[in-house]
Amino acid sequence: MSETMRTTDRTGSDAALLAGTVIAVRAAGSVLRERFGDVVAHQSRDELMRALAANDDAALGILRPSLTDLRPQARWVEEELEGGALPPGEWWVVDPAEGNINHLHALPEWAVTATLVRDNQPVLTAVHLPLTGETYTALAGGGAHLHDRPLRVSAPAGLGLSIVATSQARPDEDERVVRRVGSSITAMLVDALVVRTAVPATLHLVNVAAGRIDAFWQFAGARADLLPGALLVTEAGGRVSDAEGRPWTPASESFLATAPTIHAEAVATLSR
The missing domain is CATH 3.40.190.80 (D-Maltodextrin-Binding Protein; domain 2)
Known part of the structure; x- marks a missing residue:
């Protein structure tokens, strides 16, 4: 098989993975939307951390099995606040409640994200904003989109x-x-x-x-x-x-x- 054919096959496979990833982040977003409303009061750092963890766990209950089924060979980044390079291979890098602190304070700026990383290069991502219903996606070599609309950066003069x-x-x-x-x-x-x-x-x-x-x-x-x-x-x-x-x-x-x-x-x- 030629290199071009292998690249085409991989791109097609990644596009199918992206479609499944979109389903997963939207389902997790629905769970978090149901939990959204009043400000979640907390009187200590421990109470705050428990509230944050409860949101994460609710979304991860959807994301982890769904994404594992999509790509069983991909490993899972356990800590969303970790930085640095990843070991070789495929990894799911997920933030089950991006902007979790905003969610707890009844602010609208939060999302669910899932990204597949291959040898430290992101190859597909889905970002879902449950309160607006917007889903942003990108596929390496395939462009970035809001739903079906292509995205393009600005061109300011300075x-x-x-x-x-x-x-x-x-x-x-x-x-x-x-x-x-x-x-x-x-x-x-x-x-x-x-x-x-x-x-x-x-x-x-x-x-x-x-x-x-x-x-x-x-x-x-x-x-x-x-x-x-x-x-x-x-x-x-x-x-x-x-x-x-x-x-x-x-x-x-x-x-x-x-x-x-x-x-x-x-x-x-x-x-x-």
Whole structure:
């Protein structure tokens, strides 16, 4: 079999996997939507962690068996906040409640994500927003879509005309990273038109892929909050790198996704 035929067969197989992944994230999203409503009160960190875990467990009860059935040979990343490179092979990288803290506070910015990673490269992803019913998908070499509509990044004339965004990677971040985040926001407030700061990262990244905002950056970060958006933005024609402009991998210490027209300016701002 020729290399072209093998590539075509794999792409077709991955497209079928993506269709099954969409079904799984939508089903998990329905479970979380039923749990959404009033603010979930908590008086201690332990109470908060139990509430977060309850949401994760409810969604994982759908996602884990569904995705395992789709790809039994793929291993499972157990901790959604972990970063760094993965061992070789296939892995499901899942965030069962991306923006879980927002869900508990009755805020609408949360999602369910599932990404298949092959040898540290994301090959397919599905991001479902249960409150709006939107499902964003990307397939390596097959483009990025909102339902059946192709996505395309923006083309701003410069950073000074751009809406940019950043996110907090995780609670209890190292102070060095926190200070770097703060200085980068200040730099972007000077150079960009508007700066948005909120969690979760994935919801900013679907907006970059859809051309609604022009750039997103983050220091540190977990695989689960960056891999879905990395594939969506790349397949929508965007640029993905680290904050210094080098190729991004799950082992990178920073992340930048932009419209190609402002990538160099964004790197320069973040490198100050």
